[in-house]
Amino acid sequence: MTSKTKRVGLLTGGGDCPGLNAVIRAVTKDLLRTHIEVVGIEDGFLGLIEGRMRPLGYDQVSSILAVGGTILGSSNKANPAKFATELDEHGEPIWRDVTQQCLEHAEANGLEGLVVIGGDGTHACAMPFVEAGLPCIGIPKTIDNDVYGTDVSFGFSTAVQVVSDAIDRLRTTADSHHRALVLEVMGRNAGWIALAGGLAGGADVILIPEHPFRVDRVVDKVERRIKRGRRSTIVVVSEGAKAMGQGPMVRRLDPTSPDPIKFGGIGAWLADEISTHSSVDARNVVLGHLQRGGTPVAFDRVLSTRFGHHAAKLWNQNVHNRMVAVQADRMVDVPIDESAGKQRLVPLDHELIAAARSVWTDFG
Amino acid sequence: MTSKTKRVGLLTGGGDCPGLNAVIRAVTKDLLRTHIEVVGIEDGFLGLIEGRMRPLGYDQVSSILAVGGTILGSSNKANPAKFATELDEHGEPIWRDVTQQCLEHAEANGLEGLVVIGGDGTHACAMPFVEAGLPCIGIPKTIDNDVYGTDVSFGFSTAVQVVSDAIDRLRTTADSHHRALVLEVMGRNAGWIALAGGLAGGADVILIPEHPFRVDRVVDKVERRIKRGRRSTIVVVSEGAKAMGQGPMVRRLDPTSPDPIKFGGIGAWLADEISTHSSVDARNVVLGHLQRGGTPVAFDRVLSTRFGHHAAKLWNQNVHNRMVAVQADRMVDVPIDESAGKQRLVPLDHELIAAARSVWTDFG
């Protein structure tokens, strides 16, 4: 007969994502229900390194479902396997492996396991603890929706809603002034937010990292729309989308030209290209952190609660070192290192791309 | 070799549902792209009976993605197989089968098929046309999410968001006054909206038609929360939820007592029960039509577009008499009469119920 884990540490790592608090609440309430204590570790793995943690009870989590951000704080860079607090004589950081120090803090606080909410970077940080015999459960967090192993994660739907709302706002301005509007959204390697958000907002052009685009085709589309009497063109572009091709259209992508990122990002660059090469005035909006914060939409609150419940269930079943996931709309779990080094990109034959093309959206 | 359908009629039947216009837009734009003309039939089957229809082109559908309702209008009761325009000597309607008249209107307008957006009632109305050789494609519309054959339909997510937003608003008032608040939501036979909306809003009690509840348990929960220092209790109840049991708690359900529906609905009745039988003042809000109208959330806009695209694809493939559907997160199609006489209810062992219980939500 196995004995149940009695005290678990919980941390959130990486960038902000709507629904983090909803997961914290669900994990905590569910574990408390089965008499497992929950300890919140502050600022991701940094808190584990520095021994900063505090008990989480009903009072700490009962009002946080609708609150954006994470009550535990997060940190992007604290990796126990490679951590620096000092610089050498050349000003370079002196990297050390502080895993043992973390394990001591865990033991001192009576932690018999960890629930780690984060992206693949955060889950990778958990592996040394798994190997050292401290069981871990991973919960995927990825606003870009690019964590391998799960079809979807919390926060993504909220980001898509923010994009859709933004397009609703921008469309009327674009119409009033016969303009093109370029909306730059999150997505360094994966275009899910641009694709779903653009589809929801009725964008005329969607540009994603998986499909390098031709600027001349975007300009053509803008011109064709004007000729047919359309009042405006809305372009949604992932921050990581890339232009390709030859000729004056992409001269700014030449090594001797300003880099689009330095130019202020792909959106600013593209708006400038359209203004320069078409008869239409183009403007640019970068949504940036507006996609990360704020209260999660209902879908993400439900998904966060399902994730939290599944993680707690695994603890209660003594199933360890798994990442909870959604596959084909069902809650499942996969090895915690499943997503290591992989990314979930948009396949170019994806049904959403076909759906977008069916309502006359171009992909450049 | 088969020839392709060249002109299709499109109608929306039954109650309002966010996303109807998004479906109309997607079907129309996609069919136009493949050179099939689309004719919009007004007010559901009533327009087919009366021969009221108009062409749908780009200009009619290009700005409707975000608009609630249906630009075609709808009607709840017009069934061509049993239709009355006159009363007999006793004032009773004289029912007639006007299917033939509809077929003549369809032929006169050159319609070679119908796309029918509606619930199982609407799809049932389409069957005589299928049998008469006029091919039909069904698109499920059900704000309650209870159409058999599809895991989800458009409009449902918007309704869930409305419920979640309402709970966010009500919670602060309930907290300020140490009250119980009963929120009555849609769902005559199926509790999906109450379940997902209550989960998203963090409701303390969720009461659904599939699980007759005991009023004394709801009252107990309210009392226990007060004793533990909780500032309020939020109860979400489906309009079709039923109380069960014996004794004074349910005396109002006796034949000699006011019927809960006549009392103003289950929510008003339940709030009165809680106020009467606990130390807590309870209030009631009925969301009603607020759940049906308005702009669809991003998820529903995407789903509507996917549905529309799949319906158009079926036409282009000469596949007829199917209803488009989502199963395990994939777009599929099933026989158009698949849902006839069946309903998709909440199974009591559903994962969402377990998830809700895991965050201490009771089901009475």
Added chain:
Amino acid sequence: MTSKTKRVGLLTGGGDCPGLNAVIRAVTKDLLRTHIEVVGIEDGFLGLIEGRMRPLGYDQVSSILAVGGTILGSSNKANPAKFATELDEHGEPIWRDVTQQCLEHAEANGLEGLVVIGGDGTHACAMPFVEAGLPCIGIPKTIDNDVYGTDVSFGFSTAVQVVSDAIDRLRTTADSHHRALVLEVMGRNAGWIALAGGLAGGADVILIPEHPFRVDRVVDKVERRIKRGRRSTIVVVSEGAKAMGQGPMVRRLDPTSPDPIKFGGIGAWLADEISTHSSVDARNVVLGHLQRGGTPVAFDRVLSTRFGHHAAKLWNQNVHNRMVAVQADRMVDVPIDESAGKQRLVPLDHELIAAARSVWTDFG
């Protein structure tokens, strides 16, 4: 030379109202800035009677600006001048004046004055303390916008926005089904919410308590709109609006007929009248507590902060027994009992009524 008050008690009384927390934050932060301590009294005057209070510092108020409700709690009925904790032999409450007990609690906690946030009922409760030499500053709270002495108070704009948003949602449903929709909003004696909310939402008919309406005129309007091809009619009605006149239209208002309030309120009654006496199906939505809770709109957050600042300024200037107010868009103050026994009703020649008539809105 007068010495400055050094510790002030703060309480919120009466019904919930968006912006209460914003006022609490502003009063507290501003007084702390000038080295005056603030003590929060729980649940309105009930906390003063029972001696329940707690210090308010930066940590308590820094995150509450956007939060609905009141962190202090409120109570509707606790009047120190007439308070009952026991029943007599006939089951009637034994009323006592507990003002002295309150003064002792105030003194024990070092309170040298009170800031009282509430409607005219709450301010009336403060008068015995003013008379006993405990200085008070009043801040008007009235979601109905009917407190005499100020042109506007916080919470009202949020309620108007909720009404406007609701009409946006209801309009598309009404259009799709050629219906009349009756939206019942707050306003027992004053119709400000119905007037401004109806104007913002483009209601076709607005019915307010100040102007008894004729049901036949409302029915006529509905019929005229149908005849002219309008797809729907939206009626906004204050909960306190009254029907007048003779004949079958108002038969339900006869002593022998169900009372509209018991019928489920004026909105339900009116929808039933329209359905019965016109060719149009009418439905009813009661917004109720949805108007009271939730995060305040930007205007109310600004106004709350202005109110809080003005109240703090009065303390710092040793000006007591005043109620802060807005007149002609300027922050002013009036005697704290200014509003006693008076109400700010909608004058029938008000500019907003003329503006509504100018866009073809009727007032029945």
Added chain:
Amino acid sequence: MTSKTKRVGLLTGGGDCPGLNAVIRAVTKDLLRTHIEVVGIEDGFLGLIEGRMRPLGYDQVSSILAVGGTILGSSNKANPAKFATELDEHGEPIWRDVTQQCLEHAEANGLEGLVVIGGDGTHACAMPFVEAGLPCIGIPKTIDNDVYGTDVSFGFSTAVQVVSDAIDRLRTTADSHHRALVLEVMGRNAGWIALAGGLAGGADVILIPEHPFRVDRVVDKVERRIKRGRRSTIVVVSEGAKAMGQGPMVRRLDPTSPDPIKFGGIGAWLADEISTHSSVDARNVVLGHLQRGGTPVAFDRVLSTRFGHHAAKLWNQNVHNRMVAVQADRMVDVPIDESAGKQRLVPLDHELIAAARSVWTDFG
């Protein structure tokens, strides 16, 4: 006895602003009510120059109250007194005065006057027509709220709400990562949006064009907050705010350094300054066109309707060449050239600045 104007032209000029359609609706419905025909001129004065106009009736305006943008279109640069369609041999525009051509188009369309909705630039364009005997009524449009002569105009409240909502979203992200977030908002010369929006969102620092700020003070504030355990700092900055002072802090403002505007705007520059000179990571969001589009908030819909009604009333009273305005919360009118060459800036002793300081907001 004077005869009444029987047909009026209506145009919208300058940048987009929520509420334009609500004004168009109100002017049109009110004038129709008094049997004056309304003709919509397309794309501002450009449509008058080119003779592009169309009748506005009930059907054109009845559904536009909640719609952002302007159904008439706008143009920023078309001034009849100085208009160019050709270039000279050096490629410079050949400016001509086309006022006479406009007057001919007005006469050909039977226009007996103009209602001109726009900022002071648009109203200046109307003066030659006033002088030529074509009466004009001006309606002020200024999202920055800087038109002289009126306390407020429509669109401003919506922009403030967008800013407030954005801060709500950004705060949780900033808190989770212990960051500073710089939000750049509209306001080239006047800081009203930053001031009211920052106050509504609870910004820690507000920087406006009227008050050149010191970067070192902003950095100090960020550092002080971190030392006191605050989790984040939110800075709201008008696009036209200016840094002042000496030393390394403002080195980028030296002539030899990148111009803040070229750097990507004052917000991007300031975030970089904070990141460089404090221990805190700062990020930047530029709201841009998100502030201009979308559905107007309830306040702006009401104000737009009041403006439209007052303009129509002036026509009906044969009062011409006035601009409608709000002063001390009352609808008034002033000479149409009242605002020419003047701007309504934020006085540094304004009550809103005092209110912001009272809740510990700094102005750098």
